[in-house]
Amino acid sequence: MDDAIMQSSSSTCSYVDGDHTRSIIHIDIDCFYAQVEMVKNPELRSVPLGIQQKNIVVTSNYEARNYGVQKCMLVTDALKVCPNLKLVNGEDLHDYRAASNKIFEVLLSLKCPVEKLGMDENFIDVTKLVQEKQKLDSHELVGRLYSEPSMDCPCGCHTRLKIASQIANDIRQKVYSDVGFTTCAGIAHNKLLAKLICPFHKPNNQTTIFPEHAIAFMATMDSVRAIPSIGSKTTETLISHKIISVSDLQKVSIEVLKKNFSSDMAIRLKSLSLGEDNTPVKQTGKPLSIGLEDSFKTVSVKSEVEDKISALLQRLLVLVREDGRIPVSLRVTLRKKDAKRLSSHRESRQCQISPSIFTINNGTLTVTEAGQQKLMSIIMRLFNKLIDLSKPFHLTLVGLAFTKFQERMTGRSSIVNYLMNDISVQSVLNLQNDCDTSTSAMDYSAASPSSSTTTDLSDAEVEPSPKKPKKVTWIAKRRCLAKEEVASPSKLKVSELRLNSKELEKVSELRLNSRDRSLTPRASPAKDNLSDTSETMKDLTDDSPCDDCPSYVDKEVFNALPDEMQQELKVMWKNPSSSEVQRSSPRTTNKSKPNTIMKYFVPHK
Template sequence: MDSSSSTFTDVSSDHSKSIIHIDVDCFYAQVEMVRKPELRSLPLGIQQKNIVVTSNYEARKYGIRKCMLVSDALKVCPNLKLVNGEDLHDYRAASNKIFTILQNWKGPVEKLGMDENFIDVTNLVQEKLKNINVTSITLSGNMYCEPSEECPCGCHTRLKVASQIASEMRNKIYDELGFTTCAGIAHNKLLAKLVCPLNKPNDQTTIFPEHGANFMTTLQSVRSIPSIGSKTTEVLISQKIITVSDLQEVSLDVLKKHFSGDMAVRLKCLSVGEDNTPVKQSGRPQSIGLEDSFKTVSVKSEVEEKFLALLQRLLILVREDGRIPVSLRVTLRKRDVKRLSSHRESRQCQVSPSIFTISNGTLTVTEAGQQKLMSIIMRLFNKLIDLSKPFHLTLVGLAFTKFQERMTGRSSIVNYLMNDISVQSVLNIQNDCDTSASSMDYSAASPSSSTTTDLSDGEVEPSPKKPKKVNWIAKRRCLSKEEVASPSKLKVGELRLNSKELEKVSELRLSSRDRSLTPRASPAKDNPSDASDSMKDVAEGGKCADCPSYVDKEVFNALPDNMQQELKAMWKNPASSELPRSSPRNLNKAKPNTLLKYFVPHK
């Protein structure tokens, strides 16, 4: 029986889990050294702007430290070899490879930044224990402290097995990618992360639960506890809580005067090495963004250049990601004599997914789409800056912050059909009936090879392909059967079930003629770019009088009665928050191939 679950009422005694934390040694530097092995023997620093963000161990011998000014670093080590690390493309790629390797073991993998991962190997350990003679189990690597006696719950044995798994993982990462790593093994994330660096570089450390509280007191200050950052530290210090021991000893009630109840409890737990936060499987990023900082920019045209350069680099990243963005955020930092950094301000808005197209599985943006994005960006910029007054920026950033979501939960016909729309809308229309290049392909403009100087301008040139307007009229017939039969997996996320989103969808897809059928004020005022879009249209041919133009009448008539009614109601009043529901079973049974053809592509 599982020793962890039945008898413990005190969560602090729960040693049931086995967590591994893996941290790549001087990550950026190792990426560079793997790429150029001759760098291995040299003191190497990775430079971003005027700062050495990390260095290899050779350089550390000279006293090179993280986030050291380049000038200071060169004083300490005149021979320091500097490599520009402002373009994170290759680091991100390496990070993903590591993550992928870690996925080979089962159990959730949680990415923390680019060079750290948590893996919950609890289940793996249990399985291994079934096939192993318990007495023969040995620990791999170092331990923080000799265990005095066997813990009754068996956690020592489990953590030993986990340490062997950690060793396997690190070996695999080294064999396949050439990166050395450190690992921490513990019964929770907190301790695993904290002991990880105890034997640097290229080694691992295991800590047993019984030593958690003791180990925590070896930390210098509360600040070294993960999740306790500068602000929390400030508050703690203002209460004379400096060391972890201070935190262990302070009463919960005192903490509750300065923190929320949850936070107060959390702090107390952390102070004694307790942490029940789960390892959460990481997925694809929820945002993809870039920023560029500089001394100062005070001219609008310069701002525009910065944004254009960022946008073009960003589109490459988005293309690699493959998902279609639906929301765009502009960030900037005004020069501020008081605060040294931060103070970012941002504005965001939805963008029409129709800006993006998929061709041959590759996300592309037309020249026109790019211009539209720039106009959106500058409009957001205007929201942040009063152009009638002087301004001084020290940073601009651009990020796509939302992507097409999967259809979760609600089983409305709307979801179902929207899914079909999305599939249809990303089909490669051009290839079948128009083979000439009609969209910008960014694959040739990859900046990943840039190892030099300033990324802020020039280095990414738009591929000078001739933009060409696509005749969207009558493209619908270009859809081949094959395409319909093997639709893209992409899903549309603009489409949620609330009325707002529904309006957008309608707005996007209704022809001008049908728009008049929508008895509502313009819903697009949030997004002027869409409003002004001339939606060249689509679909001559059969529509029912009450249907939007994207509906094929024949298909519509083929639908079951209840579905027809539901759709009509929706079109009649898209704003209705209480959409009629119909049986999802029913829907899924209803000839998907027919439904697939339900909508025509839109511009």
């Protein structure tokens, strides 16, 4: 008799995937946007509430749904079916994201893998937790059951899922007690069934489904589009071959599907229709991108687009500050209205941005007003690549997103301390030049390809890569500095130190003369060099004014330098060959080069 039962049970479960060992819970927050507003303002709990974005009611509470208010209904239509509908603007998603993160933190306290699916849904793999609780005597199911089993599955999945239903109930109670949100849950042996069974008994309830009921449950769905993994294009292809419902997909053979899809896709579609899904719950980390979009009826003026982009940028910077990572790539997305195509389509461009735009003040990531202006100039440059302003344009959506990040490093030895702060230095050379207002000059001339390559290979941007190239050749770059700026050299930044063409000629001449002198035979060049240097340092110790400075050196700037720098420079000017002699000496060939300030201004070849 026992053998007959075992054989019958095995045949019952043979229609679904044989692995029933996992226990998956899908948690969905009831009417999420509306519930966030009700938690903020408890007075809204007892009235019909709708969340409005533009002219659409994106969601509503159950009070409003009882009147017939549906998702994505026009505001005018919603007010017709529910004249006393209370509308709250939900275009700013900040509070919704904050609530989602709080709920996610509660779920993480279980020490189980948690995978976010949007802001209001989460998968939890409680398989290990079920194994720990399986030793307990109580194996009663909590909540609703999709269908009563005719007999127990020999693998023990029924008992495991009953224990999972207890865990799901504990999770829902904890979410409500900690953050005040009611939830519904689906419990199954895979993610597909857990998600699809979750809303079966909404709101504030949970449903469990056993593996042997998977095929019958999936067959109740009228459209193949109800399966989460099937998109609109796949649905159109299936409908064109008269495969409309999930039951139709269950009946069609793999060979027929392979004629219109790849072999892997055909097998995947067939498995989904039978309720089979082996995808694991992947622990969610920080998002790969942070973005915002603003849709509207139509915008055809550049100034209006710029205003909308500026507003998006302000909101996006708030999200980046909360995230804490430093963005290094920016993407601009536009949706164009094309009368010829009778539909809107999106286009995007992105480029790398310098992490120096972002600064850290008191542990908080911030952007100065100048940094925001630079971001706006980058965004508008990408906009100009997407839109031909010489022709009329019509936009229905604008989107901004930071798509790549670098983690913040802290500590005394972190390079971030040098890159993210304003490091002030003193200028040595005369920086008075003619004003060059050209904006086409780049900071790097011979950088590696990665220094200016964007993620969109078709359009390289001038923003340098946050990654330092292996070898960078600095070029002369004219700076437009007033006399009063030169008088305050301590305010100059490292990135603003450049040599102009005249200075480069003099430096080149100096190096050539030094090289010629170094070729003169000496008995002990290293010893002579050291003695000359010590004597020169002694002679120059008492000379504070720069009476013997080269003509291309600003004396006022020189006198503002520390005494050690003045003495070092005087030695170099009085005995130009010293550095070359020291460098060519056999005694110093295998020793590290002295770390002097001149290596930043006169590169040694």
